[in-house]
Amino acid sequence: MLTKEKQAPELLEETKPITGAEALIMGLLEEGVDTIFGYPGGAIMPIYDALYDYREKLNHVLVRHEQGGIHAGQGYARSSGKVGVVFATSGPGATNLITGLADALIDSTPLVCITGQVFAHLLGTDAFQEADVISITTPVTKWNHQVTDASEICDTLAKAFHIARSGRPGPVLIDITKNAQLQKFDFKGYTCCDHIRSYRPKPIVRKEYIEQAADLINQAQKPFVLWGQGVILGAAEKEFKAFIEKTGIPAAWTIMGAGALPSDHPQNVGMLGMHGNYGPNVMTNECDVLIAIGMRFDDRVTGRLDKYAKQAKVIHLDIDPSEISKNVTATVPVWGDCKETLPLLTALVEEKKHTEWLEKFNEYEQKEVEAVIQDELFPASGELTMGEVIQQLNELTQGEAIIVTDVGQHQMVACRYAKLNHTRSNITSGGLGTMGFALPAAIGAKFGAQDRTVVAVIGDGGFQMTLQELGTIMQSGVDVKILILNNQFLGMVRQWQELFHERRYSFVDITSPNFVTVASGYGIAGRSISERDDLKGALEQMLNHKGSFLLEVMVTKENNVFPMVPQGCSVSEIRLK
């Protein structure tokens, strides 16, 4: 055996000279890290060398591209609620992380990325594989820091984990020069960090705002709740449900919040935004009190701001004070972690049932079923629709699976129709809308929730952006179900061209390889179908298969996702066709 058995950190004497790279590994173990996604290179070799001794304890997943590594880290973080850890080398390794960093920042995903850097004395000399990683990543990280001395590594790592996971979570990056990785120093053990003097992860909860909010809610005739990922990030699902059930208020979700309340909860009235449900969008402009919980009024949710919920008093609960009154002016700003603020609010609100008001949402839903949903989920035509594939998947998984989606029409269809019984079951690139996200994120999601079924729903376009990660699946043996909804188009762009550019289909007609053959080249089983009669059987085959499986479903080419709030329109101008 090549393993040099090392003493566990707790057994170390007072001080012991070790290298910066070894200290980093000690730190990761102390932080409870079990999985790392990464790709080695010259400038991070000392860290990989140190990792070699701990490969039994720290599972390193060798991805096929650093973008895949960071999306996997995101998937891991989103399914597990823990911090995702990613390694990359200097220069091109580090720059390949940018998309994932931007994605994680906008979707508040906790990540600690470690990049190798050239020797400190070479910084700024255009040395081989040198890139100014700190400058490049500044706008896409919650915090970043360059380490040029080994003795700084432990404190920096501890700070990084604290910043990544506390408050509004986000990605942080530590760039470590090669000399700092190699340098020996007196290691005095690793101490986790829970306080930084200039950093306030959460604002102080102000009682008067809770009281004002409760007053507004108690007086409201037509209150309406919008919730986002904040509920999930705050692990406040129980507190949220208690609030919803006591107040009897109908509640709708942003795609980042999907799953925090089960899909079939009677007060869950559906999805908000551009491709959201009809009722929740229209009713936003009818409610008298709008209660936004852990959501940030993204333009995909609000449509035209000057016509958004103008009649309503707005109560906004958010951990990030700079989100409050950023897009929609709050009448009552409830600063704080919703895990803390929701129970305080629940205690002050009256128990109610807004039966009539809730019924209005159901009426709208009926209208939407007739105009859109029925045809999408149970089509009369011969060709398969994306919606019926998701519908069939729901029946087979009973809402128990984690659904990871890429970006495009299939994403909107999956988010709209997937049944989710549990929180942390909907993993998608919400804020950045990154094509190529789903395959690597699904790999990460499975590592983060190994006892759950993970289904990646991907378009034929997006799949081709990061399909090299099939290699990661092959080598790691991870079990991911890949469902490609192939409409032979860059569908979402084609839909916009159809609706807003007089059907001028400019470069959206995409040719694909034989996906099943490609998968088989990676030793992954697969099947392609185009007939309705095969759908159930093929999905069953995929779900029952031991190990990963790729199922391609040929769907109708020019289907559109409706309802839709066209860009520049108000949410109440939502179109059913």
Next chain:
Amino acid sequence: MTDQKPVEKQEYNITVYTENQVGLLNRIAIIFSRRKLNIESFNSSPSEIEGIHRFNIVIHETEEVVRKIAGQIEKQVEVLKVYYHTNEDVIWQEMALYKVPTDVIAEKAVVERLLRENGARAVVIRKDYTVFETTGHREETDNLIKVLQPFGLIEFVRSARIAIIKDSEGFNRKLREFEKKEPGHEVVENEFLNNRDKVFTM
């Protein structure tokens, strides 16, 4: 309650207290450039407390925009506190230096009076040129340019604005308590940059 704020743009003085941290300047600057906002004046200096820096940023914008910007700045991990004020709420100064040919100045006695009127004083007097300094508001330092132009102004430079907040007891006490409770760390700089030739690398 949607209280109507004035929407006119005006000058705002943003005061930012931060840790002394490499790279933070960039983080703060990006908050402006990302929104395509022009900074009128930007000053960064150590504060009265060791290890704590103070930025004075001047921007011509609506209060709405300034409030949001301040929120984004305060959100940065190493930022301690952000304030913003209109010009009425601060005492502010800019310093300017003027270089003029010494012979012209020496010959023309009027200049002396003009300088006195403008509160300027000589910083350097050389055979070939003299450098004057004055401190004040924009109009005052601008005015002296006009005065000195006919006397062969060679070079002019003006500093960024620094401002003291009129209202309140200021931040000094809070800062001191803060530093006493939680002393800051020393900044770790790159000490290897000078050793280029002495280090062997692979």
